[in-house]
Amino acid sequence: MKDDLLDVIKNAEELHYMEKKDMVSLFRESKYDEALFRAADRVRKKYVGDKVHLRGLIEFSNICKRNCMYCGLRHSNKSIERYRIPPDKIIELAKKAVGYGYRTVVMQSGEDDYYTVDMMKYIISNIKKMDIAITLSIGEKTFEEYEAYKEAGADRYLIRIETTDPELYENMDPGMSHENRKRCLDDLKKLGYEVGTGCLIGLPGQSLESLADDILFFKDIDADMVGVGPFIPNADTPLKEAEGGSFKLALKVVAMTRLLMPDINIPATTAMETLNPNGRTIALNSGSNVVMPNVTEGIYRKLYALYPGKICTGDTPAHCVNCITGKIVMIGREVASDKGFRVKSI
Ligand code: 5AD
Numbered sequence: 001m002k003d004d005l006l007d008v009i010k011n012a013e014e015l016h017y018m019e020k021k022d023m024v025s026l027f028r029e030s031k032y033d034e035a036l037f038r039a040a041d042r043v044r045k046k047y048v049g050d051k052v053h054l055r056g057l058i059e060f061s062n063i064c065k066r067n068c069m070y071c072g073l074r075h076s077n078k079s080i081e082r083y084r085i086p087p088d089k090i091i092e093l094a095k096k097a098v099g100y101g102y103r104t105v106v107m108q109s110g111e112d113d114y115y116t117v118d119m120m121k122y123i124i125s126n127i128k129k130m131d132i133a134i135t136l137s138i139g140e141k142t143f144e145e146y147e148a149y150k151e152a153g154a155d156r157y158l159i160r161i162e163t164t165d166p167e168l169y170e171n172m173d174p175g176m177s178h179e180n181r182k183r184c185l186d187d188l189k190k191l192g193y194e195v196g197t198g199c200l201i202g203l204p205g206q207s208l209e210s211l212a213d214d215i216l217f218f219k220d221i222d223a224d225m226v227g228v229g230p231f232i233p234n235a236d237t238p239l240k241e242a243e244g245g246s247f248k249l250a251l252k253v254v255a256m257t258r259l260l261m262p263d264i265n266i267p268a269t270t271a272m273e274t275l276n277p278n279g280r281t282i283a284l285n286s287g288s289n290v291v292m293p294n295v296t297e298g299i300y301r302k303l304y305a306l307y308p309g310k311i312c313t314g315d316t317p318a319h320c321v322n323c324i325t326g327k328i329v330m331i332g333r334e335v336a337s338d339k340g341f342r343v344k345s346i
Pocket residue numbers: 070071072160162199200229230231232233234271306307
């Protein structure tokens with residue numbers, strides 16, 4: 001049984017296939033971790049190369065109508081100060097991101113209905129004039145809304161499935177429907193977006209089997225990007241007493257996702273670096289090829305408090321671009337200068 005798992009990793013490296021039971025065994029065992037991480041790193045190098053794509057993240061509103069149990073921005077959390085960045089200021093932040101060399105901006109917010117479709121179209125079309133790629137991460141919308149953003153110039157959309165276990169999902173995200181989440185991903189694909197999804201690692205009640213299902217789901221929907229990170233308990237939420245996710249397990253999910261989906265974009269997430277001071281570098285050496293540094297300025301950074309200990313909250317955008325570039329160069333990699341779309345290998 002034991003050495004069979006080395007064959008499983010070897011097989012996945014060549015054929016990009018793994019059975020669910022073997023995924024679960026690899027999650028349980030720590031003996032094969034290094035073999036898994038090194039295989040993922042080789043697949044990353046072979047398919048997406050040594051360039052690391054930077055995406056400048058603009059967190060433009062921390063107002064959210066949802067009540068996800070794990071998230072500090074949840075509607076019921078009355079202990080954070082809320083903000084909205086006005087459209088022209090968002091455009092200005094995007095311009096600054098271009099100045100720092102970013103070729104993509106990611107516009108992220110809580111689910112905030114203040115920004116109408118017309119406002120979003122105004123923001124997107126103005127940013128589009130800067131010849132950069134635009135990623136949106138603003139939650140569940142209708143097909144028509146997604147269509148309008150696409151027509152205005154949005155290229156990509158991030159919406160994590162969070163977990164593929166419908167029951168766990170609906171417990172974690174009260175009032176939300178797993179079916180609707182999947183409908184969103186489906187609509188976005190149909191509309192020609194590059195679609196990013198992902199999951200949280202270590203939610204209370206989440207099984208290893210369900211994490212394996214998450215990875216199989218990413219493959220099944222042919223996600224173009226997959227972002228995963230450990231769940232970090234937030235004192236301002238009902239899950240404050242929960243244990244939280246482990247860095248190692250999250251890293252294994254990153255590595256396995258790379259083995260199974262060799263040509264996609266996989267970010268080394270901020271939550272990984274929150275649990276480990278070298279978390280993003282380690283992820284970049286275990287399958288990841290993207291980093292999303294923050295370009296939000298001033299007080300807003302601290303207020304976008306999804307979870308405690310979020311890195312970079314006291315730093316400026318200029319500091320972060322230098323910091324992350326240094327880390328990338330230190331591990332023998334290079335910052336990409338193109339927009340970093342997925343290049344399908346098959
Ligand atoms: N810990 C880690 N990640 C979190 N997110 C929300 N709350 C937390 C938390 N407590 C993630 C969700 C969401 C993304 C924007 O942030 O997965 O999709």
